Amino acid sequence: MTKINKNLLPSRHVSVGPKSSPHRSYYYAMGMTEKEIYQPFVGVATCWNESAPCNISLSRQAQSTKKGVKDNKGTPREFTTITVTDGIAMGHEGMKSSLVSREIIADSIEVSMRGHCYDGLVGIAGCDKSLPGIMMAMLRLNVPSVFLYGGSILPGVHNNKEVTVQDVFEAVGKFDSKEISEKELCDLEKVACPSAGSCGGQFTANTMACVAEAIGLALPGSSSTPAPYESRDKYAYDSGREVMNLINIQLKPRDIVTKESLINAARIVACSGGSTNAALHLPALANEIGIDFDILDVAKIFKETPYIADLKPGGRYLAKDLHNIGGVPIIMKALLDGDFLNGDCITVTGKSLSENLKSIKVDYESQKIIYPTNKPISKTGGVVGLKGNLAPDGAIVKVAGLNSKLFIGKARCFNCEEDAFDAVSKREYNSGDVIVIRYEGPKGGPGMREMLATTAAIYGQGMGEKVALITDGRFSGATRGLCVGHISPEAMSMGPIALINDGDEILIDADKGLIELKVEKDVLQNRKRKLRKKDNNFGSGALWKFSQTVSSARFGAVTHPGAKEEKKIFSDI
Numbered sequence: 201m202t203k204i205n206k207n208l209l210p211s212r213h214v215s216v217g218p219k220s221s222p223h224r225s226y227y228y229a230m231g232m233t234e235k236e237i238y239q240p241f242v243g244v245a246t247c248w249n250e251s252a253p254c255n256i257s258l259s260r261q262a263q264s265t266k267k268g269v270k271d272n273k274g275t276p277r278e279f280t281t282i283t284v285t286d287g288i289a290m291g292h293e294g295m296k297s298s299l300v301s302r303e304i305i306a307d308s309i310e311v312s313m314r315g316h317c318y319d320g321l322v323g324i325a326g327c328d329k330s331l332p333g334i335m336m337a338m339l340r341l342n343v344p345s346v347f348l349y350g351g352s353i354l355p356g357v358h359n360n361k362e363v364t365v366q367d368v369f370e371a372v373g374k375f376d377s378k379e380i381s382e383k384e385l386c387d388l389e390k391v392a393c394p395s396a397g398s399c400g401g402q403f404t405a406n407t408m409a410c411v412a413e414a415i416g417l418a419l420p421g422s423s424s425t426p427a428p429y430e431s432r433d434k435y436a437y438d439s440g441r442e443v444m445n446l447i448n449i450q451l452k453p454r455d456i457v458t459k460e461s462l463i464n465a466a467r468i469v470a471c472s473g474g475s476t477n478a479a480l481h482l483p484a485l486a487n488e489i490g491i492d493f494d495i496l497d498v499a500k501i502f503k504e505t506p507y508i509a510d511l512k513p514g515g516r517y518l519a520k521d522l523h524n525i526g527g528v529p530i531i532m533k534a535l536l537d538g539d540f541l542n543g544d545c546i547t548v549t550g551k552s553l554s555e556n557l558k559s560i561k562v563d564y565e566s567q568k569i570i571y572p573t574n575k576p577i578s579k580t581g582g583v584v585g586l587k588g589n590l591a592p593d594g595a596i597v598k599v600a601g602l603n604s605k606l607f608i609g610k611a612r613c614f615n616c617e618e619d620a621f622d623a624v625s626k627r628e629y630n631s632g633d634v635i636v637i638r639y640e641g642p643k644g645g646p647g648m649r650e651m652l653a654t655t656a657a658i659y660g661q662g663m664g665e666k667v668a669l670i671t672d673g674r675f676s677g678a679t680r681g682l683c684v685g686h687i688s689p690e691a692m693s694m695g696p697i698a699l700i701n702d703g704d705e706i707l708i709d710a711d712k713g714l715i716e717l718k719v720e721k722d723v724l725q726n727r728k729r730k731l732r733k734k735d736n737n738f739g740s741g742a743l744w745k746f747s748q749t750v751s752s753a754r755f756g757a758v759t760h761p762g763a764k765e766e767k768k769i770f771s772d773i
Contacts, residue, residue, distance in 0.1 A: 204240055204448055210317040210773050211241040236275045240447050243318040244278045245309050247330040252285035254326035257396040257427045258350045264433040265322050268440020277318060281308045285327045286676060287365055287399065291653030298329055299648045300746045303759050305333030313341050314770055320443045326350040326398055331408035332481035335417060338453045339488035342771040344446030345453050346439040346548050347417040349409040351427030352519035353397030358388050364400050366513055368392045369652055373660020376625050397427030401512030403676060406519050407474035408481060413528045414468040416456040416547035420556045424519050424527035442548055451550060452771060454489050461545045462486055466498050467535055470505035470581025473514040473600030476675055476685055483756030490763030495594045495686060495754045499585020506576035507600060508534055510569050513680050514582055514600025517569045525567045533560040538573025586684060586715040590696050593688035593754040597710055605710035607668045607682050609634040611700050621654045631666040634706045638697045639734055640673030641690025642757040646738060646747035652676035655683050668708055672697050684708060684715060686753040692734060699727045
């Protein structure tokens, strides 16, 4: 590898010339050599913590990444940032912190990289919001970067059947319905999560890991390898090596992530029945580079893309099973062969997507997970956008695994998730109801909570196909049933969802992309005149700050103007 001219890199400000003598004294204090100080500095940012299994293996992978940097004439500087783990935050007020954490992760990495003038970045993520948070920071900073997913958890085994945490959430509903005993519930919880790693289905973490490969920021094949496997350490080492190559050739994230690669990313979400949260995170990534790409653009791509990957929660298989047949490149090659991917997009390998996938073959006979695009599971992607008088700025529903995509029912309204969950636990709802949970949007929550505890309880009670649920909040990637999220404008912004009364008729038609409130326009206008703005429960702190700056879910619930208002890019200092 050619020696890189340090005088052209950001780290020259803290390591080159007499004026940097005080800075260098700090590096010597940490045991660094003169040679290391005069090499490029690479931030190795992880979300390692002891909060959950998603993050517990990240420190180990960081050490391999650092070795990859060191062996290729770079100097790694490891630092950590926060995560909020959705599985533990779920179902209570802690979930208000989840989406907020995405912004804190991106902001904290940006601030650390800026403050120390690092020349490159390898970001290693575990749980849901840490994946888009790290990728947002990469695009914002625009220094050569490689993204690495920490890997998924292995499935547990209960009664000779593979299980995940989704089964535990749904078992709570079965316990409420007296279908299982408390002992059976406890037996399941003890075995459902047997290792390090993020949730094993095509929930948000694995969905965004697929996005990282499709968008070109992660090494091919690096996403679906389970966290406990030692082969993950090879991907970590290679990520460290590759970031040094990117610094050498000055290939940066904004050279890689374009409108076309965002479209590729949306396609892999749709075809895999991925998490509805991707419809929030892709616009947020677009905002970092000043590209118009909102929830309605994402929904249009979802509608055009066939559903070809039989993955949980809508399907049968887990990330481990996908890894066993070749991982994310297999999905991408199936899409490419069907002309659903732009193969010209460049990636962190320095090669195009087509070049990366050239040697990949999809054997549709020997495996049952990936279908060809001309014989898909269904012709429309597993996630669908909706629009109508109830959601003028759009909404999202996951249809993968649904038997029916049409629902007409009577509204049952709740102004927070706790009230809805309490009613569901007590079976205070009826078949045919549309459960409405509002004031849980980005501003209203604040924080746009996920509703897995409530939706899983409904499914566990055997009512998953008999009721619908709509919200201006979000859903976990593990949610099943006819559940519509991201309704925009939200209730706190006086959107139509705030005007619904108990008993109002609501139409949801996922085939036509419609969500309609069957109430006369003049009646709704009268209700709006009488509506009083709801107070936010938070008057200070991080959640208050978030509520003051956050945009609509339509635009990714972002908290800053993005590249359109940018005056200077960090990588240009």
